[in-house]
Amino acid sequence: MNQPKPMLSVAEALDFLLAGAIAVTETETLPTLEANGRVLALAQQSQLDVPPMDNTSMDGYAVRAADCVSGSAVLEVAQRIPAGHVGQPLKAGTAARIFTGAMVPQGADAVVMQEVCVADKDGERDIVTINHAPASGEWIRRAGEDIRAGSTILEAGTRLRAQELGLAASVGLAKLPVVRKLRVAVFFTGDELAMPGDELKPGAIYNSNKFTLRGLLQNLHCDITDFGIVPDTLAATRETLRRAAEEHDLIITSGGVSVGEEDHIKPALEAEGRVNMWQIAVKPGKPLAFGEVNRSSQSGEQSGRAFFLGLPGNPVSSFVTFLLFVRPFILRLQGVQNVAPKAVTLRADFALPKGDRRNEFLRARINAQGGLDLFPNQSSGVLTSTVWGDGLIDNPPNNPIAPGDLVRFLPFGDLMY
DSSP, rough: OOOOOOOOOHHHHHHHHHHHOOOOOEEEEGGGGOOTTTTTTOOOEOOSBBBSSEEEEESSSEEOOOGGGGGGGEEEEEEEEOOOOOOOOTTTTEEEOOOOOBBTTTTTTTTEGGGEEEEEEEEEEEEEOSSSSTTTTTTOOTTSSSBBOOOEEHHHHHHHHHHHHHHHHHHHEEHHHHOOOEEEEEEEEEEEEOOSSOOOOOEEOOOOOHHHHHHHHHTTTTTTEEEEESOOOOOOOHHHHHHSSSSSSSEEEOOSSSSTTTHHHHHHHHHHEEEEEEESSSSSEEEEEEEEEEEEEEEEEEEEEEEEEEOOOSSSHHHIIIIIIIHHHHHHTTSOOOOOOOOOOEEOOOBBBBBOSSSEEEEEEOOOTTTTTEOOOEEEEEEHHHHHOSEEEEEEOOOOOTTTTTEEEEEGGGTOO
């Protein structure tokens, strides 16, 4: 009698997945304004210093520090320099009225904030009393203080957020080379599935996974082709796999990955490609399929493959396994190297008397005291737990949790994008 193979740990399964990921190499160039969420294909260097010149970080007066050592110097205001204008060299014994961001005039070596200055008139002359003895360099942002010309500002493989786009714009980069969008096909198996808006017949359920998974894929800026709900037959599953493999990098399914007579993903995948992995010691989400689907040319010969990830059908299992396995796999296909989610250590404000034999990911919420509350029903079908919660507690196998214990927490905000 064949003995069942031992289940892979979460870490082993993720290592296996990432080792098999082959990053997309095709690129495109986008206007910087349109590159939000995309992955940078080539490192970017600055061609200029930022800031490009010494400028003031305060509204006030540009002075020579040597003229103000008394702490109550009275200086003639010889010029006015708004941002975007260039002043004249500052003469000894004078000050320049200057505004935030303006270039510091030659000869000035400090800026005194206007709050410690008193403007006045001496006949026809504008004067200012400087009630402060500034140090050389005070309130001056030096040229190149932030970025030096020739330095790398963004590495290849960077996921571009709003702040990266702003940084690129600050050195004048109007366009950015990015990895082309990953082409992902999705379909859903189960004769019991119905779409919202359709009549819900006896024994049927609405296909919530379609909306959850497509939303998660959109967050990762994938091009999505949805093949819909596929009948629970081996022939239909094989046919959809073949069609999906033709022009896609990755195929994702939900449902049909268990070992029942109506679960056709595994035999279909074995017929159309290969299965690399099957059982993972994770809760929720034990059944997970990873493999490849062969792609055929017009002549019928094999011409490459599409990666395949088959998620369980239970809504929470599908959601959690996407966050733990599909998300990092997609990021690696996009060329991102650091795909590990950010984790924080927080206090448990609940009791879990007995841990599961598998690595369990518990839906929890941060309370007003900075600790974690546990959703009372951790069933894999309770989708409300994912809306109620702020993230997942990564609880090792066989690990009970007592109030006050410190636990590893994965916020949803760092798992979904």
